[in-house]
Amino acid sequence: MSEKKVTLAHGAGGRQTAELIREVFQAHFSNPEFTADDAAVLSVEKGRIAMTTDGFIVSPYEFNGGNIGKLSICGTVNDLACMGAKPLYMTCSFIIEEGFPMDKLEMIAASMEKTAKEAGVRIVAGDTKVAGKGQADHIFITTAGIGRIEEGVCTSGAFAKPGDVVIVTGDIGRHGCTILLEREDLGIEADIQSDCAPLWGTVESMLAATKEIHVIRDATRGGVGTVLYEIAAESGVGISLDAQALPVSGAVRGVCGMLGLDPLYLANEGTLVVIAPKDKAEVLLETLHKGKYSAKAAVIGEVTEENSGKVVMTTEIGAQTLLPQPGGELLPRIC
Amino acid sequence: MEEKKKTAKEIIESYDGPKLRIMEVCGTHTHEIFRLGIRKILPENIELISGPGCPVCVTPVSFIDEAVMLALEKQAAVCTFGDLIRVPGTKMSLGGARAEGGQVKIVYTPLDAVDYAAAHPEEQVVFLAVGFETTTPGACLAVKKAKEQGLANFSILTANKTMPNAYHALKGSADAFLYPGHVNAITGEEECRRLALEEGISGVIAGFTAKEILTALAVIIEKSRTGKSFFVNCYPRVVRPEGNPAGRELMKEVMEECDTEWRGLGVIPMSGMRLKAAYRDYDARIKFALPKIEGRANPACRCGEVLQGKCLPSDCKVFGKGCTPQHPVGACMVSNEGTCSAYYQYQL
Amino acid sequence: MCVGLAAKVVGVKNGMAVVDASGAKREVSAELLDELEPGDYVMVHAGVAIAKITQDDESETDDLLEMLS
Known part of the structure; x- marks a missing residue:
């Protein structure tokens, strides 16, 4: 049996797209807030919210100590953490090159979920597009996230003081x-x-x-x-x-x-x-x-x-x- | 009572003799001296001059133009040390050629370029051979290996240089030279010793750690007090008196001396290396019938005078304005070893 | 002009040596040096071992300063 690959049909919005989302992303990112609707609906406590987004392209997409999936969670979690914000929710958007191996996509999704769990953040919405062969370098991921800023915390690159x-x-x-x-x-x-x-x-x-x-x-x-x-x-x-x-x-x-x-x-x-x-x-x-x-x-x-x-x-x-x-x-x- | 021995740093800091001008002719020395901040601890009467010891800085514009032509017009896969990527040519750098679709590959050693050629028989691979006696044996090994393997798709573009005649050209620019330890690892002590004995040119062979550079300077200071010309090998853990005979033999076998242009210094007779006739099949200039190119350096650039210690980078009109490490005008701003780059990046 | 790296020889074969610089390993040419053995320290430049290293810079510079006094 030949290796399963991502095809342009997976990005066309029809049956294969639904299958990809169900079998790869829903399977891994299962949590109560993960939405099948057009947007996730979330309740947030009062207070200050930090929000950020980051795009990830890394070649090779798998490396010693991680992969692009883990990286895409860490990048956004860490950006929120730098503002003293506890990461709450994330979204992720995939651009996948036609022909990308399905098992690698699963590996990436599993790694994302594992890292998100560790960070205490929930992946609540996502998007998938498939680009034609040669129009993307294997896989690109963009994540966005919001976090609640801890009471009494105020950090910024502009706050360093002499003597620190x-x-x-x-x-x-x-x-x-x-x-x-x-x-x-x-x-x-x-x-x-x-x-x-x-x-x-x-x-x-x-x-x-x-x-x-x-x-x-x-x-x-x-x-x-x-x-x-x-x-x-x-x-x-x-x-x-x-x-x-x-x-x-x-x-x-x-x-x-x-x-x-x-x-x-x-x-x-x-x-x-x-x-x-x-x-x-x-x-x-x-x-x-x-x-x-x-x-x-x-x-x-x-x-x-x-x-x-x-x-x-x-x-x-x-x-x-x-x-x-x-x-x-x-x-x-x-x- | 025995006096406590002074450290090298103390000898340097307490120097109060006549003005002493010391020229380092190795870009790695220039770079380390700046990185360590050695100029900051020098007393006023010791001046360190950065000479022409960076192979990138002395490589003429025309060489870059030839390499760009190979990448863009001859469709060759140009393999180079990373150092050369940003050096400006007449029209563009190799980085620019890469952006235009030319194939420019960074290699760690010329031997990797040979391996690349063996693995890609459909491509013509050219290695850009720059450097002094330290680096040239590697290029010679690469050519020999290609010949042994019968590779018809490998050649080198030479701009290799040798130091001895440059010392003559620079005589008078300094009271003593800090000789480039890794060149001497190949060439040995003999030539430097002869320069001291017969031509009154003083200097010491120096290593590259903080201790070694400071000690070499301390030795120069102490030896200068005698008023006689001197030579000391201050890097004996790496530099044998005889150098590396196998490396010299190899160069003699594969290459021969020729006149060559040094950026800023002009043509110095018999200070370059090119492939011998027996290896002409591996000479990219012959293989690709490259025309003679007259490179044009930016006329405002004073790299030439900087390399001879005749002016400081800050005396140049474009220094730090039109010419920065991000947008270099002259080669001295490109290389990490370049005098202008070191001044720009490390000077507080 | 030439970045040199001090590294320990961990293997020698067919004119090539594997050298180790505090955990970073690479194969380099050993053709310019006779009789390299594992355990030797060499100075490496652009993928070629150019010299054996005989002592550390501490004892080397101590000797030189001794000579001056």
């Missing part, structure tokens, strides 16, 4: 490194898994320890370096980093050494940058070190009044240099 500490919740660069090794034909082998993870639990535990957190950002595309530059600009402050405090796994360091790359610019999908008052550093670290995804959390620097808009690095010889501004495509180099 800068924390990363895990060792950096693993997702970017994983994808680079799988995508490029570089012949390098390393035991590196993407850090892709839903981080509401991480944020919830931090907020339980203290509500006084000024900034939470997930260090996705562009990595920690890029996020720090964003925060420095939005808050109008300087950020001073200690080069030797950056948590980087040996294998990521090795790959970066081979290719002349800097882990500060590699993407993460399960690592946050957290900025909080100095006197909260200890309790935050203590909390994070107990967490499933944040055992390697570390203070990597502090917010300064001087060097506004800039990220400054204290190097291993004790001198201060500017962290180069991130930009452009990451290119392996020999010189």
Whole structure:
């Protein structure tokens, strides 16, 4: 029997579409709010709501430590978590290339549901379109989500204050490194898994320890370096980093050494940058070190009044240099 | 009572002798010196000049034009180190050629380009061979391997260069050179020793860790006090006195010296490498009958003077304005090792 | 001009060596070096092992500073 594939008929709105939705999506995303109607009807408690959306294209769609489905849930859950919002409901929209293997679609849907469960979020509506062969790269997913912002929580990239500490919740660069090794034909082998993870639990535990957190950002595309530059600009402050405090796994360091790359610019999908008052550093670290995804959390620097808009690095010889501004495509180099 | 020995950093920070101009001729040194912030700890009377040691920075515009022509007009699969992708040519960079549909592949080593050619017999594969004595043996290995395998679809476009004649061209630009350790890993100590003994050109072979760079600078400072020209191998854990004879033999077997253009420095006689006649089938210029191209650099760009230590990046009118790492005008802004790029990115 | 990477040789076969840089492994050419053995440390540049490494930079720089005094 030949392998079952997604066909254009699955996107035509007729019997096959209904079958696809029933057999793949309803089967996995079953929950009371999952709608067969045109829109999900939800009741939300009083209070502030955060809402976000994110599109996912990743090649390859399956990688060490995750797949595009898990990624599409984590991305939106983490964006909500960064605002101190408990993720409640999500929608997901699929664009699938004709010929995509059905079992892979099932694997992706199962992974989405598992990740959503872990994050405590419900997938309540979805959409499927099938694109002709060559009109999409295997599968694209767009998710949107809403979350309820915890009472007394107020985070923003603009709220970093001089004297605050800068924390990363895990060792950096693993997702970017994983994808680079799988995508490029570089012949390098390393035991590196993407850090892709839903981080509401991480944020919830931090907020339980203290509500006084000024900034939470997930260090996705562009990595920690890029996020720090964003925060420095939005808050109008300087950020001073200690080069030797950056948590980087040996294998990521090795790959970066081979290719002349800097882990500060590699993407993460399960690592946050957290900025909080100095006197909260200890309790935050203590909390994070107990967490499933944040055992390697570390203070990597502090917010300064001087060097506004800039990220400054204290190097291993004790001198201060500017962290180069991130930009452009990451290119392996020999010189 | 025994005096406590000074650390390399202390020797550097406490230097109060006459003005000392030290030129690093290796882009990785330039990059590490900026990354570590070594300039910040130098006293005023020590000046570090970044010389022409980045293969990307000294590669002339015409080479990029040739590579773009191979990708777009000759439909070749161009394999290159990532460093060259953004270097501006007369009309466009290789990144631009890729956006126009040309096939431009980044490889980690020239040997991967050979493997790619073997796996894609229907494509013509060209590897862009840039670099100094450290990198050239890899290109030679690739050509030999292709010949052994009888691959008819592999060739290289050479812009390989050698350092010794550049030291002569730069004599007088500095009081001492920080020699590029990984070049010397192949070439050994002999030439640098001769430069000190016979031509009065001083320098030390330096490694690349913070300790090694600081120690090499400290050695230069202490040796300069004698007033005589000097040579010290400060990277003996990697650089043997004899270098790597097998690497040199290989280069001699596959390539021969030729005159070559250095971006900014002009043509330096016998400072380039090209394939020998026995390997002409693997020379992309011959294989694709490439015409002689006169590349045009942006006239406002002062990369040439920057490379000779004659002016600082900040003296150039386009530096940081029209010319940034995102939109480089000159090659020194492209490479991570480029002097302009390092100044732009790391200077507080 | 040349990014070099210090790595440990973990295997040698047919002129190629597998090297390990703190967990990142790759096959590189060993043709420029005689008698490489697993356990040796080498300097790798663009996929070619260009030199054996004989000591760490700590003892190397200590020796040099000793020479100065």
